[in-house]
């Protein structure tokens with residue numbers, strides 16, 4: 113049994129410790145907002161926060177998380193809409209297909225938590241998540257807008 | 261017809277229509293409302309005035325669903341703030357004798373091929389609401405007007421809301437002779453309204469195919485023969501039988517094997533350990549180098565299909581004062597949709613049901629029924645929102661494979677999910693082509709003849725050879741056809757294609773054919789302008805007298821970009837134009853190339869004339885997105901074949917554009933109001949040639965083989 117702190121709740125799962133956190137979240141805990149895109153830490157679709165740091169959950173063995181506090185897209189804000197990043201995304205109509213956006217939002221939220229007013233260069237460096245629909249320019253504008 | 265609905269977290273097993281409510285707070289309260297009324301087939305009006313527009317096409321991010329809702333809502337005189345959408349299920353469409361028309365969504369046709377009938381549907385609903393009000397008041401319908409979901413009778417100062425009229429209106433016959441509005445009367449069409457499908461994409465609640473969860477569902481991972489055309493010989497199920505969660509190890513047809521487990525992670529982990537023997541069907545020695553030589557053999561071959569001919573290009577070039585020649589090439593490309601291929605299937609003795617992200621619901625229905633061996637009317641398709649399509653999800657290989665697998669476990673739903681590697685290595689690739697261009701200039705630098713010879717693979721020859729026209733695939737000439745080519749003032753023209761088909765499967769890919777052809781044409785025209793010692797804009801303009809719309813968009817974009825005005829030191833411009841997928845587009849790129857050969861794309865100025873612009877801000881989004889997709893291809897995109905199979909496997913080896921690659925994009929939308937053009941694809945074609953021409957301006961180097969990652973951009 114592995115005990116996890118997810119979105120403010122204590123959850124127990126019976127999995128091998130090397131199981132990637134992504135699949136534990138999606139398949140054992142049944143939360144599908146965190147997406148699978150590559151499985152090798154390339155695309156960022158699986159981004160979650162562990163103790164406030166953005167991590168690519170596909171490449172984090174669940175056994176390594178320990179008492180770390182995991183936040184998924186479902187736990188970013190109480191109503192799924194009120195975090196300033198979600199608000200900025202809504203205002204600028206950022207998503208196209210939307211599949212990458214959970215990860216983009218989690219990455220942007222972590223960036224703004226550490227760097228309240230990021231420059232374009234800082235955004236380039238922090239936001240390496242892939243969006244095949246190509247919403248990059250709106251993501252950049254929304255991050256600046258959320259930064260205020 | 262009964263409507264089945266679902267809230268956010270309800271099971272995805274609901275049937276006829278999948279509700280995707282708009283981005284507003286009331287979305288949470290959608291369940292359990294009083295009976296809504298159908299006004300014809302396109303609009304449903306609720307007693308509280310909410311209007312749900314039915315969408316038959318697929319939504320994969322391109323915004324078509326919102327655009328279609330705008331068309332219907334405008335004709336209805338609806339209050340847009342109370343409009344939502346729901347998707348029609350393919351089996352429901354079939355049972356209604358395809359009343360909702362074509363479901364296939366590709367070729368940038370989602371809106372332009374639906375405009376007539378969906379607007380009439382909205383107009384019919386409006387007429388029914390007015391008729392119901394007129395009857396209730398005992399006044400002639402002609403005295404009533406409608407706006408903002410309200411019918412008014414000015415003479416008696418009475419009004420009724422659509423929600424109050426819906427029940428009575430729904431009992432009236434649906435009029436068929438309704439007229440649609442003139443563009444000058446539009447109030448919602450042409451407005452930059454927000455998308456209707458955003459909120460759930462911000463909270464993680466949006467369900468994609470990959471997120472389907474059904475009671476008792478098992479999860480499958482698939483391995484297909486890595487060599488295209490090869491077969492499954494054998495596998496050793498015992499080797500993985502004891503692994504945690506593994507339930508079944510099954511052949512899927514004669515080309516693949518799948519592991520089915522409690523969890524997908526268990527299935528894919530076990531599959532990676534499964535010993536499998538493949539029959540490579542004699543293709544195990546095919547390589548990219550061999551394919552390149554084979555394709556090159558078509559560049560001078562006598563045999564070729566003709567796409568466009570005027571005058572005598574060969575003779576004009578032979579006698580020209582100056583002859584110029586260049587050969588270009590573009591590789592195979594995978595789609596790499598963000599959501600990997602997947603399909604969930606439930607097969608019983610006489611029925612099949614699938615949950616699938618599809619660009620073609622009708623084709624999914626047919627594929628599911630055929631693979632299950634049941635009658636078409638015993639098949640159900642639940643269209644899931646697509647995590648990207650780009651042409652990949654018009655194919656039905658993944659539907660067929662999921663059903664073929666699930667058929668062996670009757671009564672149990674099975675979700676079959678591709679790993680990224682499987683997805684990239686079993687695609688229907690953008691075809692490989694090369695192009696040899698030859699031209700003649702007279703002593704004054706005027707272009708007297710142009711010969712463009714394409715060679716390479718044809719999608720039609722792969723997918724539907726019976727539809728070839730005398731052995732010719734006319735789509736090879738997209739953007740180089742009589743209708744689309746932009747330089748008809750060239751007196752002598754010959755554009756041909758030599759078929760060179762490989763064992764690699766090919767298919768549509770965002771902007772396919774126009775992408776490759778625009779690079780060949782627009783970069784070579786640039787070469788000619790340079791050889792003639794003329795400005796690339798002026799050189800083109802002189803050839804565009806017979807193509808006023810191509811010329812107008814090029815001029816508009818050049819003006820917006822400040823063509824000819826000074827730039828910061830080290831920054832250089834390139835430009836191009838194209839006509840494809842129904843719209844006229846152009847682009848100016850501004851780039852710099854460092855001494856080390858590093859490319860920086862600073863700014864792309866793009867323009868489109870799509871005829872009508874239903875939602876300008878979404879057109880902007882599509883231009884941005886098409887450029888990201890086009891720049892991915894330009895910078896990195898390359899599928900190589902080694903030993904008959906794809907060498908690349910994941911985003912580490914098949915890199916795509918990311919934030920740092922993305923230039924500023926500025927757009928102008930100049931609809932001329934006399935045709936309906938596409939939006940999702942047209943602009944992708946101009947991203948690469950504009951950048952390549954700017955690279956030449958910066959370095960003096962012509963890059964003629966993509967992608968740029970293989971090229972040295974240091975100054976010549």
Ligand code: FES
Pocket residue numbers: 147148149150151152153154155156157158159168169170171
């Ligand atoms: S799925 Fe984790 S980075 Fe792509």
Ligand code: FES
Pocket residue numbers: 207208209210211212213242243244245246247321598647648
């Ligand atoms: S919105 Fe589709 S992949 Fe980013």
